[in-house]
Amino acid sequence: MSPVNTLVRTPTENPDANNSTSLPKHGVVGVVRLGAVGEAVLKIVVANLQEILNLPVDILPTRQTPDFAYSDSRKQYHAALILKKLAESRRPHPRILALVSVDLFIPVLTHVFGEAQMGGRAAVVSLHRLKQKEEGGGVSLDIFYERAAKVALHEVAHTFDLVHCKQPECIMRLSSGPNDLDELPLFFCEYCEAFLEEAYRRYGIQRLHD
Numbered sequence: 001m002s003p004v005n006t007l008v009r010t011p012t013e014n015p016d017a018n019n020s021t022s023l024p025k026h027g028v029v030g031v032v033r034l035g036a037v038g039e040a041v042l043k044i045v046v047a048n049l050q051e052i053l054n055l056p057v058d059i060l061p062t063r064q065t066p067d068f069a070y071s072d073s074r075k076q077y078h079a080a081l082i083l084k085k086l087a088e089s090r091r092p093h094p095r096i097l098a099l100v101s102v103d104l105f106i107p108v109l110t111h112v113f114g115e116a117q118m119g120g121r122a123a124v125v126s127l128h129r130l131k132q133k134e135e136g137g138g139v140s141l142d143i144f145y146e147r148a149a150k151v152a153l154h155e156v157a158h159t160f161d162l163v164h165c166k167q168p169e170c171i172m173r174l175s176s177g178p179n180d181l182d183e184l185p186l187f188f189c190e191y192c193e194a195f196l197e198e199a200y201r202r203y204g205i206q207r208l209h210d
């Protein structure tokens with residue numbers, strides 16, 4: 001995995017993808033847009049998942065906004081219902097990440113930036129609040145893109161059993177607000193990186209590069 005702290009903006013092609021019989025025909029992670037999500041943020045999320053997790057990542061066909069998860073009482077979308085639907089996908093990918101522009105919640109919290117099945121298949125990231133400053137107003141595209149990449153990495157790592165980390169310089173540190181997100185690095189601490197490598201072995205996940 002790459003110990004970089006710079007946002008990757010373009011997915012890189014795997015030079016062995018067309019020639020190697022050792023790599024699967026599909027990515028380990030499939031990323032799907034549910035509703036209106038921009039092409040630029042999609043590609044940046046995919047690029048950073050691929051680079052930092054060292055895994056092949058595919059972009060899946062866009063699906064509709066998950067209206068089945070909408071709560072009239074909350075005026076938000078229930079993240080757990082979206083995860084359940086994603087986990088039932090017939091796609092061959094071991095992990096599925098959804099990007100949505102709607103606001104997400106779980107019953108015990110007012111909102112969530114993202115949610116994942118711990119050690120499971122599915123994760124979801126909401127871009128809704130990532131465009132805003134904590135004190136009000138909007139943020140630059142660069143900050144928005146970086147926040148989206150960080151939340152995506154954090155949530156997908158949960159599907160590989162990584163828990164929240166207390167190390168200050170780790171992407172798995174818990175973030176309670178946008179300002180906390182901005183302070184997170186775009187990499188795992190040495191402990192979480194070791195846990196992630198062990199999870200790949202345990203789940204039989206093949207990395208892009210050794």
